[in-house]
Every structure is written in structure tokens, then in C-alpha cells.
Amino acid sequence: MQVRNDWTLAEVEALFALPFMDLIVEAQRVHRQFHAPNTVQISTLLSIKTGACPEDCAYCPQSVRYDTGLAAEELMELEAVAEKARAAKRAGATRFCMGAAYRSPKPKDLRKVTAMIREVKALGLETCATLGMVTPAQAFELKAAGLDYYNHNLDTSPQYYEKIISTRTYQDRLDTLQAVRDAGMNVCCGGIVGMGEEPADRAGLLQTLATLPSHPESVPINQLVRVAGTPLADTAALDPFDFVRTIAVARILMPRSHVRLSAGRGEMSDELQALSFLAGANSIFYGEKLLTTGNPDTAHDQRLFERLKIVAEPPQHAHATHATTQAATGHPVPDESILARPDTGPAARDSATPEAAPLAAIAAALRESRTAAA
């Protein structure tokens, strides 16, 4: 299977429309072709500056516009962040993500954050930051400090976006992603489901991600945490199978990416998490807090991994080549040109059988959609 960046919306919707079991089998087949089975990447997320954010993201308790009872906190001191990073490493994390509730970082704040990045990097951890919008110059500054990943989510489809955020545009987000790419960093970009969007919006989000010039290396799929005081507090809960479908379709569309179970995991049963891993999720945030919302405790996660015989993925630097190549040339490199590798997983050995049914179903669904459109 080739990594594609030209998925049409009809193809994405056809994947969502597959019978659930066919979709899961196809996602697992793709997963095993591109990733070690039974292996999950573990990141830890620390809020280094909490609350008082001027943006109006309707899901976010950190917005200054909503009364959620969240206590705002200034940017943390360097040593306090280093201590958290050392603890995360001891607990088994391989990547340490630092999140700050900014619209975009001010120069003096960016200087402090780059010092934190250097400190965390020196511990042998991969580094990730989410600081809001960044300019091309800021992205290069972060890269120079040793930042491996920058997180900036698209949140939802281009169509639904304006119902969620009014203080910055979809294009603003795409511009930040491009700045991150141009600086040679890996991109972490996904969205949130369960915000009252239509199924077409989930398809639209994934199609946008899967048609970026290069797929994000990490694709967090968040489930809305309905926080009292935010405009989305009373949103109806998403059908868990629709959440798993989103994971599975992301896995098929972006086979090389790490698909991450992120916010909302604290409200998921062990069985739902296991089903999500089966559908192709292979990354989690580990630790008791996700910026400001709850997360399963580490002991519980360790027990779940033992029960499922899942092991933590070691830090990897494979993506650096991809990003560096783009930074050097200034042009995005199509995934398939440098990332294609022979099929080596178990699914590759008997691909004829597991592949046939779901692909036939996709083809049939595509035929149906074309007939309907004609």
C-alpha cells in the first residue's frame, strides 16, 4: 500500500460507511504493515502556562471568556519543568510535551520556553510543544532549541470550524503548520470529535489532514471533555463506535502516522481503549493530567498495558530525516517518495485474504456515491 496525499472526500466517507468489522480489519491490516503491533508510543504532557487564554475555543476551559473555575497560572520556572520531565522519564515516557495557553507566544516567553526545550532535550527525551500560532521565525527558533514536534490541531472540518472558534481562522492554523514544516520540525496535528459535528465533519477533518503535503507524524484524536462553563458543556455524548471509526479511518488514510488517543481517554473504558488500539491507535498521553482535564493514572495504564501485552515504543528519530529533508529543500517531500518500504508485517504475507473484502466494500460504496451524484 502506498501512502497517499490525494484522498477525496467521497473516499473518506466511503471508509466511514464500511461495516464496522470490515473497517477495523482493514485498519488493523494497514497498521501491521506500517507499525510494530502491540507497541504504543508514550508521551507526557505538562501545562507550563495555564489559563487566561484570549482565544474563544468553545471546548476549552483555559479560555478567559468562560467561567470554568480554572485557576490561571503563570509560565512555570525552568527547574520546575525539568523536574517534571525527569519524573516523566522515570515513569517510562519517551516524549515530553509542554503546553502553554497562548494565542501565540511573546518574544520573552519564547526565550523561556526554548530554555526549557534545551533542558528537556538534554535528558534524552523527545520534545514537543504547543504554544498557539507561531510565525516562521518563531518556528525556526524552536527548531534551533531542539524541538522535535510542534502540536497545533485543526480541531474539526473547515465547514464546522467557525461554530467552534471565531478568534482565528482555519487558514491561520494551516499557516502555522506550514511554518513548522518549513522549519524542519515534525508536526503533531489532529482534532476533537464529539463537539456536535456531523459525520461529514469528521470525514472533512481527516481528509484535510490526509491531504496535507506531508501527513502529520502524530495525529491526536481527542474526544471532547465536556467541561462545565464552556459552551460545549451540554453537548450530547458521541457514540463510542463513531470514535473508534474515526481512529480506524485516520489509521487507513495516514498509515505512517502515530494516531494518538488524547483528551477524553479518562472517560473511556479499558475495553474502548483496547478497541481503539485494535483500530490503529498507537500513542497515548501518560500521566494524571492532560493540560487541565483528567487522564487515567499511570498505574492503571501500566496494568492495562500488561493485560493487553502492549509495550512502550522506544524513542524514534526516523521522522527527523523526513522533516530535515523538507527543511533543506524548502519543499514538502511527498510521503511515498522517501517513506515507501517493503511490506514486511504479518498482513503482508497473507494480504490477499484480509484485504479483499473491505476494499471491495469501499469500491462498492464509491460506485454507489458516484451513481448518486450522477
Ligand code: SF4
Ligand atoms: S485551545 Fe488553546 S488557543 Fe484555544 S482557548 Fe484553549 S488554550 Fe487558548
